[in-house]
Amino acid sequence: MRKQEAAADPSITAASLNSHYAGISTDRNYEEPLLKQTVPVCPDQQQCITEYEVFRVLDKLRPTATGLDNIPSWFLRLAAPVLSKPIADLFNLALTTSTVPSQWKQACIRPIQKVSAPKQHADYRPISITPVLTRVMERLVVRQYLYPALLSPPPALQFTDQFAFRPTGSTTAAIISLLHTVTNLLSTNPYVIVISLDFSKAFDTVRHSTLLDKLANTDLPDHVYNWLVDFFTGHSHCTLFGDQTSQFESITASIIQGSAIGPAACVVNAGDLKTITPGNFLCKFADDTYLIVPASSEASRSSELHNIQSWAEDNNLKLNCAKSSEVVFSDPKRRRQPFDPPPVPGIMRRQKLQMLGVTLANDFTVTEHVQELTTKSAQTLYALRVLRTFGLNDAALQDVYPSVVVARQLYACSKCMARIYDSIRPSTN
Numbered sequence: 001m002r003k004q005e006a007a008a009d010p011s012i013t014a015a016s017l018n019s020h021y022a023g024i025s026t027d028r029n030y031e032e033p034l035l036k037q038t039v040p041v042c043p044d045q046q047q048c049i050t051e052y053e054v055f056r057v058l059d060k061l062r063p064t065a066t067g068l069d070n071i072p073s074w075f076l077r078l079a080a081p082v083l084s085k086p087i088a089d090l091f092n093l094a095l096t097t098s099t100v101p102s103q104w105k106q107a108c109i110r111p112i113q114k115v116s117a118p119k120q121h122a123d124y125r126p127i128s129i130t131p132v133l134t135r136v137m138e139r140l141v142v143r144q145y146l147y148p149a150l151l152s153p154p155p156a157l158q159f160t161d162q163f164a165f166r167p168t169g170s171t172t173a174a175i176i177s178l179l180h181t182v183t184n185l186l187s188t189n190p191y192v193i194v195i196s197l198d199f200s201k202a203f204d205t206v207r208h209s210t211l212l213d214k215l216a217n218t219d220l221p222d223h224v225y226n227w228l229v230d231f232f233t234g235h236s237h238c239t240l241f242g243d244q245t246s247q248f249e250s251i252t253a254s255i256i257q258g259s260a261i262g263p264a265a266c267v268v269n270a271g272d273l274k275t276i277t278p279g280n281f282l283c284k285f286a287d288d289t290y291l292i293v294p295a296s297s298e299a300s301r302s303s304e305l306h307n308i309q310s311w312a313e314d315n316n317l318k319l320n321c322a323k324s325s326e327v328v329f330s331d332p333k334r335r336r337q338p339f340d341p342p343p344v345p346g347i348m349r350r351q352k353l354q355m356l357g358v359t360l361a362n363d364f365t366v367t368e369h370v371q372e373l374t375t376k377s378a379q380t381l382y383a384l385r386v387l388r389t390f391g392l393n394d395a396a397l398q399d400v401y402p403s404v405v406v407a408r409q410l411y412a413c414s415k416c417m418a419r420i421y422d423s424i425r426p427s428t429n
Contacts, residue, residue: 009119017111018239018246020121024204025251027316033212033229035098036222049091049140055084057136067131068108068238076132091137098226104134106248107237107258126204128237128258138231138260141224146264149218157214157271164286165263171356172411174285178355181281181292182329189295191330193341194353195305198323199312202287203266204254207316208232211255211269218268231261253316269315276300276307285356298341305344321346327353332363357411377405 058080061073076083094100111124118124147167150159159166163174178194185192212229220228235256236248255262255269263286270284277300281292291308293301305319312319326347328340343349352361352368359369384397392400 012118012121012124012241014239014241014244014246017121017124017126017241018109018237018249021109021126021204021237021239022249022251024201025254027205027207027253029207029316030252031209033209033233034216035226035229036216038222048095049088049137049144051084051088053140053144054088054091054136055080057139058084058087061132061136064132064135065110065129067129067134068106069103069131069133071132073132076136087133087136091140094137095141095223095227098223098230100134100227100231102234104131104137105231105235106130107235107256108245109237109239111239111241126239126257128256130256130258135258135260141227142260142264145220145224146261146268149220150264150267152219153271154217156217157268158274159267159271161282162267162270162284164284164288165267169285171285174283175356175358178283178290178292179360181283185292185294186329186331191295191328191340193293193295193298193301193326193328195291195293195301195326195344195347196324196353196355197289197291197308198320199287199289200318200320200323202317203257203262205316205318206253206255206265206269207314208253210315211265214268214271215265228261232256273308273311275304277304280304288356290355295341301344305347324348325350325353327351327362329362329364332365373409376408380405380408 058076061077064073066072107128107130109126109128112127113123114125115123150166153159161177163169163171163177182192182194212225212232215228216225234250235254236250238248239246255265266286270287270289273282273284273289275282275291277293277297279294279297280300283290283292289308291301291304293304309319311317324347326344326349328349340349352359354360358366359372360366361368384392384400387400388394388397
């Protein structure tokens, strides 16, 4: 790491990187979120978060990076029996007063190289580290208030097409849902168009006012909503790069990467992104969004993309058409294949869909995906042989192999690929 950082462009410093990240997370049209005026606190000042709940979280803390408060996770885990009561009191005081300590709003960014020889600021991925205590409280707020609110959304929000950051969501569920929708539409349409949409820096540019407007319509207690308003207000970060640490810079956008509330906030933020043409569908996984358009609605693609573009602008996001792509799926059992529709201007037409780690051709074959799995598995086996040469015993190898090789081969395979096979295999008498 030190050699790579030394070889980087001398103009790239901790201060320049921090300014670059702060510039991305700045809303030029920032509006201060509104608070709810009637805020009932917990009945009789009772605890909203119990001592036992705090103990359970602290007792199961995994090793994680330490925030700027320098309180490590191992210390909180070992001292959980002693610290649970005062920390629970601190959390309850913060909730009942709708206040987030200013120290918890400061993050440290540690950039990670995206390429072997970085030459510009965009070649570094920002890894934001917040204090462990604030992440603990965020987890409790998400589990106790946000997740239950997602179960009964208001009419303006829809979460059934979002498969990320939800208790019942997963990448496999998203892939199955998309394939199920496409294969069902193919029973009545000669082809189905899937447009994979890309939003630039989606997590880092979310507009706070629109996000909190959506949160205000969910079934959240007023004091919890006001606590969220204070949480998203007044955030700042510094950047640690090499042996340099920059000054703090404030941000006015982003869902605060590295936080526990960020993923749930992402779900809420995308809740009002919907199709405008009946018969079209959306499938979302975090910022990965897939627009599904049957042949019968082929002419609606431009209007759907215009609607998505308008939604992105309202939420301070940018739809990156250069990285978006369009795939036309057709039923391989049909003797005569339909003519492909004209491509959408500005969107590249491709012959395969790369979705959440799975490569699927437009005729539902998975040859390239299997070849890629075979190559990666062979590379892993070579690495295991090297480890064995250096003394790793057979018992340890038996633990590593299932968790690395077998897990990769079974990812989205047992259910998703079975669904593909059942959809395209010829019927038998």
